[in-house]
Amino acid sequence: MKPYQKIQILECGEPLVPIPLEQFAVESPHPYEKLGAPYGDTSPYYLRESVIAALISAQAELQQRHADWRIQIFDAYRPVAVQQFMVDHTFAEVVQSQKLDPDTLSDDQRDVIIQQVYQIWAVPSPNPKTPPPHSTGAAIDLTLVDATGQLIDMGSAIDELSPRSHPDYYVNQPDKPYHEHRQVLRDVMYSAGFCRHPGEWWHFCLGDQMWAWLCNQDNPTVSVTARYGRVAHK
Ligand SMILES: C[C@@H](N)C(=O)N[C@H](C)C(=O)O
Ligand SMILES: [Zn+2]
Secondary structure, three states, X not given: OOHHHHOOEOOOOOOXXXXXXXXXXXXXXXXXXXXXXXXXXXXXXXXXXXXXXHHHHHHHHHHHHOOOOEEEEEEOOOOHHHHHHHHHHHHHHHHHHOOOOHHHOOHHHHHHHHHHHHHHOOOOOOOOOOOOHHHHOOEEEEEEEOOOOOEOOOOOOOOOOOHHHOOOOOOOOOOOOHHHHHHHHHHHHHHOOOEEOOOOOOEEEOOXXXXXXXXXXXXXXXXXXXXXXXXXXX
Protein backbone atom coordinates (compact mmCIF):
# COMPACT_ATOMS: atom_id res chain seq x y z
CA MET A 1 0.00 0.00 0.00
CA LYS A 2 1.30 3.48 -0.92
CA PRO A 3 1.33 5.98 1.99
CA TYR A 4 -1.23 8.25 0.31
CA GLN A 5 -3.75 5.39 0.25
CA LYS A 6 -4.01 5.61 4.05
CA ILE A 7 -5.59 9.07 3.81
CA GLN A 8 -9.23 9.22 4.89
CA ILE A 9 -11.75 10.03 2.16
CA LEU A 10 -14.71 12.23 3.09
CA GLU A 11 -16.56 12.23 -0.24
CA CYS A 12 -18.09 15.65 -0.94
CA GLY A 13 -20.43 14.42 -3.70
CA GLU A 14 -19.40 17.00 -6.27
CA PRO A 15 -20.37 15.82 -9.76
CA LEU A 16 -18.09 14.52 -12.46
CA VAL A 17 -18.69 16.80 -15.45
CA PRO A 18 -17.37 17.05 -19.03
CA ILE A 19 -14.16 19.02 -19.53
CA PRO A 20 -14.79 22.01 -21.87
CA LEU A 21 -12.34 20.62 -24.41
CA GLU A 22 -12.68 23.63 -26.72
CA GLN A 23 -10.76 25.68 -24.12
CA PHE A 24 -7.73 23.37 -24.14
CA ALA A 25 -5.52 21.44 -26.51
CA VAL A 26 -6.23 17.70 -26.42
CA GLU A 27 -4.04 14.71 -27.30
CA SER A 28 -5.92 13.03 -30.13
CA PRO A 29 -6.79 10.25 -30.57
CA HIS A 30 -6.98 9.57 -26.85
CA PRO A 31 -3.92 7.42 -26.01
CA TYR A 32 -5.75 4.68 -24.10
CA GLU A 33 -8.92 4.63 -26.24
CA LYS A 34 -6.54 4.07 -29.16
CA LEU A 35 -5.27 0.94 -27.42
CA GLY A 36 -8.82 -0.38 -26.91
CA ALA A 37 -9.18 0.46 -23.21
CA PRO A 38 -12.67 -0.49 -21.93
CA TYR A 39 -14.41 2.86 -21.37
CA GLY A 40 -17.87 1.47 -22.14
CA ASP A 41 -20.32 4.39 -22.00
CA THR A 42 -17.82 6.58 -20.15
CA SER A 43 -15.18 8.98 -21.46
CA PRO A 44 -11.75 10.04 -20.21
CA TYR A 45 -12.75 13.69 -20.65
CA TYR A 46 -14.52 14.12 -17.32
CA LEU A 47 -13.36 15.68 -14.06
CA ARG A 48 -14.93 16.94 -10.84
CA GLU A 49 -16.53 20.36 -11.28
CA SER A 50 -14.05 22.29 -9.07
CA VAL A 51 -11.10 20.50 -10.63
CA ILE A 52 -12.17 21.82 -14.03
CA ALA A 53 -12.50 25.34 -12.59
CA ALA A 54 -8.96 25.03 -11.23
CA LEU A 55 -7.67 23.78 -14.57
CA ILE A 56 -9.17 26.80 -16.32
CA SER A 57 -7.49 29.02 -13.76
CA ALA A 58 -4.13 27.23 -14.29
CA GLN A 59 -4.38 27.91 -18.03
CA ALA A 60 -5.17 31.59 -17.37
CA GLU A 61 -2.02 31.77 -15.24
CA LEU A 62 -0.04 30.06 -18.01
CA GLN A 63 -1.24 32.67 -20.49
CA GLN A 64 -0.04 35.47 -18.21
CA ARG A 65 3.44 34.07 -18.77
CA HIS A 66 3.19 32.75 -22.33
CA ALA A 67 0.21 34.40 -24.00
CA ASP A 68 -0.29 31.79 -26.72
CA TRP A 69 0.62 28.57 -24.91
CA ARG A 70 -2.11 26.14 -23.88
CA ILE A 71 -2.53 23.18 -21.58
CA GLN A 72 -2.77 19.92 -23.56
CA ILE A 73 -4.91 17.25 -21.91
CA PHE A 74 -3.51 13.73 -22.20
CA ASP A 75 -5.82 11.88 -19.79
CA ALA A 76 -8.27 12.62 -16.99
CA TYR A 77 -11.05 10.34 -15.69
CA ARG A 78 -10.15 6.66 -15.72
CA PRO A 79 -12.53 3.88 -14.59
CA VAL A 80 -10.88 1.13 -12.52
CA ALA A 81 -11.32 -1.27 -15.47
CA VAL A 82 -9.22 1.09 -17.62
CA GLN A 83 -6.60 1.33 -14.85
CA GLN A 84 -6.41 -2.49 -14.88
CA PHE A 85 -6.20 -2.53 -18.70
CA MET A 86 -3.29 -0.05 -18.69
CA VAL A 87 -1.44 -1.95 -15.97
CA ASP A 88 -1.82 -5.17 -17.99
CA HIS A 89 -0.82 -3.39 -21.19
CA THR A 90 2.30 -1.89 -19.61
CA PHE A 91 3.20 -5.27 -18.08
CA ALA A 92 3.02 -6.84 -21.56
CA GLU A 93 5.14 -4.01 -23.01
CA VAL A 94 7.85 -4.57 -20.38
CA VAL A 95 7.83 -8.32 -21.02
CA GLN A 96 8.22 -7.67 -24.74
CA SER A 97 10.93 -5.03 -24.30
CA GLN A 98 12.94 -7.50 -22.21
CA LYS A 99 12.43 -10.20 -24.87
CA LEU A 100 10.81 -12.53 -22.33
CA ASP A 101 8.24 -15.21 -23.09
CA PRO A 102 4.98 -14.18 -21.30
CA ASP A 103 3.94 -17.85 -20.99
CA THR A 104 7.02 -19.01 -19.11
CA LEU A 105 7.61 -16.16 -16.63
CA SER A 106 8.60 -17.26 -13.13
CA ASP A 107 6.83 -15.79 -10.09
CA ASP A 108 9.99 -13.79 -9.31
CA GLN A 109 10.13 -12.37 -12.83
CA ARG A 110 6.43 -11.41 -12.58
CA ASP A 111 7.04 -9.69 -9.23
CA VAL A 112 9.96 -7.68 -10.56
CA ILE A 113 8.02 -6.56 -13.64
CA ILE A 114 4.85 -5.65 -11.75
CA GLN A 115 6.91 -3.54 -9.34
CA GLN A 116 8.37 -1.70 -12.36
CA VAL A 117 4.85 -1.12 -13.69
CA TYR A 118 3.65 0.17 -10.30
CA GLN A 119 6.46 2.72 -10.29
CA ILE A 120 4.30 4.86 -12.58
CA TRP A 121 0.84 3.24 -12.52
CA ALA A 122 -1.42 3.12 -9.46
CA VAL A 123 -2.77 -0.27 -8.39
CA PRO A 124 -6.23 -0.87 -9.93
CA SER A 125 -7.72 -1.37 -6.49
CA PRO A 126 -11.47 -2.15 -6.35
CA ASN A 127 -11.52 -1.08 -2.67
CA PRO A 128 -13.38 2.27 -2.30
CA LYS A 129 -10.92 3.23 0.46
CA THR A 130 -7.96 3.02 -1.95
CA PRO A 131 -9.19 4.18 -5.38
CA PRO A 132 -6.75 4.71 -8.26
CA PRO A 133 -6.26 8.52 -8.41
CA HIS A 134 -7.77 8.95 -11.87
CA SER A 135 -10.90 7.00 -10.86
CA THR A 136 -11.80 9.87 -8.52
CA GLY A 137 -12.09 12.48 -11.30
CA ALA A 138 -9.51 14.56 -9.44
CA ALA A 139 -6.30 13.62 -11.28
CA ILE A 140 -5.11 14.69 -14.70
CA ASP A 141 -2.14 13.99 -16.95
CA LEU A 142 -1.13 16.92 -19.12
CA THR A 143 1.53 18.90 -20.88
CA LEU A 144 1.88 22.22 -22.73
CA VAL A 145 1.69 23.27 -26.38
CA ASP A 146 2.66 26.49 -28.17
CA ALA A 147 0.57 28.69 -30.48
CA THR A 148 1.04 26.26 -33.37
CA GLY A 149 -0.02 23.25 -31.29
CA GLN A 150 3.58 22.00 -31.07
CA LEU A 151 4.43 20.19 -27.83
CA ILE A 152 6.65 22.14 -25.44
CA ASP A 153 9.56 19.74 -25.03
CA MET A 154 9.59 18.26 -21.53
CA GLY A 155 12.51 15.93 -22.27
CA SER A 156 10.48 12.72 -22.10
CA ALA A 157 7.10 11.38 -23.15
CA ILE A 158 4.13 11.06 -20.81
CA ASP A 159 3.89 7.51 -19.37
CA GLU A 160 7.53 6.72 -20.15
CA LEU A 161 8.72 4.01 -17.77
CA SER A 162 12.15 5.52 -17.13
CA PRO A 163 14.04 7.78 -14.71
CA ARG A 164 13.40 10.69 -17.12
CA SER A 165 9.80 10.80 -15.86
CA HIS A 166 11.02 12.12 -12.49
CA PRO A 167 10.12 15.83 -12.38
CA ASP A 168 13.67 16.84 -11.38
CA TYR A 169 15.51 14.53 -13.78
CA TYR A 170 16.94 17.48 -15.76
CA VAL A 171 17.51 19.85 -12.83
CA ASN A 172 21.29 19.74 -13.23
CA GLN A 173 21.22 20.16 -17.00
CA PRO A 174 20.61 23.92 -17.41
CA ASP A 175 21.85 23.78 -21.02
CA LYS A 176 18.57 22.00 -21.86
CA PRO A 177 15.17 23.74 -21.53
CA TYR A 178 13.33 20.71 -20.12
CA HIS A 179 13.52 21.51 -16.42
CA GLU A 180 12.42 25.08 -17.03
CA HIS A 181 9.46 23.81 -19.09
CA ARG A 182 8.50 21.32 -16.36
CA GLN A 183 8.70 24.14 -13.83
CA VAL A 184 6.35 26.34 -15.90
CA LEU A 185 3.81 23.49 -15.93
CA ARG A 186 4.30 22.84 -12.23
CA ASP A 187 4.07 26.52 -11.26
CA VAL A 188 0.84 27.21 -13.14
CA MET A 189 -0.80 24.06 -11.79
CA TYR A 190 0.34 24.87 -8.24
CA SER A 191 -1.03 28.39 -8.62
CA ALA A 192 -4.48 26.80 -9.06
CA GLY A 193 -4.09 24.49 -6.03
CA PHE A 194 -2.96 21.27 -7.73
CA CYS A 195 -0.14 19.09 -6.44
CA ARG A 196 2.23 17.11 -8.67
CA HIS A 197 3.00 13.41 -8.42
CA PRO A 198 6.52 13.15 -6.92
CA GLY A 199 7.65 10.74 -9.66
CA GLU A 200 5.82 11.99 -12.77
CA TRP A 201 6.21 15.45 -14.30
CA TRP A 202 2.80 15.22 -16.04
CA HIS A 203 0.43 13.97 -13.26
CA PHE A 204 -1.45 16.53 -11.15
CA CYS A 205 -4.19 16.12 -8.55
CA LEU A 206 -6.55 18.25 -6.53
CA GLY A 207 -8.66 16.90 -3.67
CA ASP A 208 -7.88 13.17 -3.91
CA GLN A 209 -5.87 11.06 -1.46
CA MET A 210 -2.53 11.79 -3.14
CA TRP A 211 -3.21 15.52 -3.03
CA ALA A 212 -4.15 15.38 0.67
CA TRP A 213 -1.04 13.33 1.45
CA LEU A 214 1.20 15.78 -0.43
CA CYS A 215 -0.43 18.74 1.41
CA ASN A 216 0.31 17.00 4.71
CA GLN A 217 3.91 16.34 3.65
CA ASP A 218 4.34 20.03 2.85
CA ASN A 219 2.84 21.12 6.15
CA PRO A 220 3.03 18.49 8.91
CA THR A 221 0.98 20.69 11.27
CA VAL A 222 -2.17 20.08 9.20
CA SER A 223 -4.17 16.91 8.65
CA VAL A 224 -5.86 17.26 5.29
CA THR A 225 -8.32 14.57 4.18
CA ALA A 226 -9.42 13.71 0.65
CA ARG A 227 -12.74 15.10 -0.58
CA TYR A 228 -12.99 12.93 -3.69
CA GLY A 229 -13.23 9.13 -3.70
CA ARG A 230 -13.94 6.74 -6.54
CA VAL A 231 -16.75 7.93 -8.76
CA ALA A 232 -18.66 6.25 -11.55
CA HIS A 233 -19.61 8.28 -14.60
CA LYS A 234 -23.39 8.10 -15.19
C1 LIG B 1 1.13 6.47 -15.58
C2 LIG B 1 0.30 7.70 -15.49
N1 LIG B 1 -0.53 7.87 -16.62
C3 LIG B 1 -0.51 7.81 -14.22
O1 LIG B 1 -1.60 8.30 -14.27
N2 LIG B 1 0.06 7.41 -13.07
C4 LIG B 1 -0.65 7.51 -11.84
C5 LIG B 1 0.20 7.24 -10.64
C6 LIG B 1 -1.88 6.64 -11.81
O2 LIG B 1 -1.90 5.55 -12.38
O3 LIG B 1 -2.82 7.08 -11.13
ZN1 LIG C 1 -1.92 10.44 -13.98
